[in-house]
Amino acid sequence: MPLDEPLSDAEFDELDQFLLSDQCADDAMTMDTLHGFLTALAIGPVEVPMAEWLPHIWGDPKTPPQFQSNRESKKITGLIGRFMNEIMITFEAAPKEFDPLFCEVEAEGGALLDGEPWARGFWEGIALRKQAWEPAWASEIAPLLRPIYLLGADEVEEEELALVETLEQRHQLTLEMEAAIPAIHHYWQASRSAAIQPVRREEPKTGRNDPCPCGSGKKFKKCCGESETD
Numbered sequence: 001m002p003l004d005e006p007l008s009d010a011e012f013d014e015l016d017q018f019l020l021s022d023q024c025a026d027d028a029m030t031m032d033t034l035h036g037f038l039t040a041l042a043i044g045p046v047e048v049p050m051a052e053w054l055p056h057i058w059g060d061p062k063t064p065p066q067f068q069s070n071r072e073s074k075k076i077t078g079l080i081g082r083f084m085n086e087i088m089i090t091f092e093a094a095p096k097e098f099d100p101l102f103c104e105v106e107a108e109g110g111a112l113l114d115g116e117p118w119a120r121g122f123w124e125g126i127a128l129r130k131q132a133w134e135p136a137w138a139s140e141i142a143p144l145l146r147p148i149y150l151l152g153a154d155e156v157e158e159e160e161l162a163l164v165e166t167l168e169q170r171h172q173l174t175l176e177m178e179a180a181i182p183a184i185h186h187y188w189q190a191s192r193s194a195a196i197q198p199v200r201r202e203e204p205k206t207g208r209n210d211p212c213p214c215g216s217g218k219k220f221k222k223c224c225g226e227s228e229t230d
Contacts, residue, residue, distance in 0.1 A: 006086045007079060015079045019057075023066045027059035029121060034083070035101035036118035036152070040125025042088045043185040045132040050081065053128060073212075073223055091185055100178055105167060112167050115174030119152030141187045144180035147173040 007015070016031045018024065029037060034057060041048050057080065058065050067073040090098050103114040126133050126148075136145060150156060150164055151173055164170055212223035 004085055004089060005082060007082055011079055011082075015076065015083070018065075018076055023068070025059040025063035025065075028065070029057045029059070030117060032101045032103055032117040033121035033124075034080075035087070036115075036121030036123075037125045038084045038087050038121075039100070039181070040122040041128070042084065043091060043181070043188055044125065044129060045136075045188045046129055048128050050084075053125075054080065056124060056128070067223075070223060095182055095185060098181065100181065102174055102178070107167060112171040113174040114167060114170050115147075115177050116151045116164075116170055118174075119148050119150075119177060121152070122148050123152030123154075136184075136187065139187065141180070141183055144183050147177040147180065151177065 012031070019028050019030055019034070037053075037056070041053055054077070055061060055064075065073075065076075067076070087098075100115065100118055102118055103116075104111050105114050106112075136142065150160060151170065156164075164173065
């Protein structure tokens with residue numbers, strides 16, 4: 001499957017089910033958190049190698065995913081790589097069509113959006129290059145980052161907790177966050193220190209005796225670097 005091919009509905013569901021399964025730790029990312037995480041990496045100031053960010057998806061580093069086979073490991077890793085490329089290509093070709101993956105919750109007045117899981121993922125993506133993101137907090141986009149901070153940060157000021165207590169408050173912050181994404185993308189697009197390239201996995205750069213970047217805990221030669229024979 002080409003790396004620039006978007007995930008089909010069936011592939012999306014397959015990845016979703018894997019992340020929610022007992023094969024992953026309880027704190028592994030869900031699809032909405034993963035989408036926020038990958039978005040931060042895609043539009044941020046510097047490129048982060050897949051081998052570095054991939055293990056963060058699985059949650060507790062002491063509990064790597066339990067792939068049933070090398071084939072499954074390669075397939076799930078490939079789906080994540082294509083999910084990332086889909087986001088990057090959207091920002092490159094049609095940024096106005098970007099659609100964050102927010103939760104929708106039924107309320108008395110109708111469905112409301114809760115972007116808290118998505119924001120947590122975005123915040124974790126920022127944390128991977130916290131120093132590189134630092135200039136944004138003193139720039140014109142600082143107010144645009146505030147909804148992401150309020151919804152996604154591990155810790156906020158005690159007086160700020162009252163701003164995210166209700167679903168209605170989180171809905172409003174989610175709308176503000178969605179509206180802010182194009183400007184955040186544009187800010188780093190203009191001042192990016194290194195162009196982010198789509199994920200390329202044809203020639204693995206990982207040493208054969210290094211830990212496999214998929215997070216399985218095995219050596220690369222015994223996991224994704226092994227010929228697909230099962």
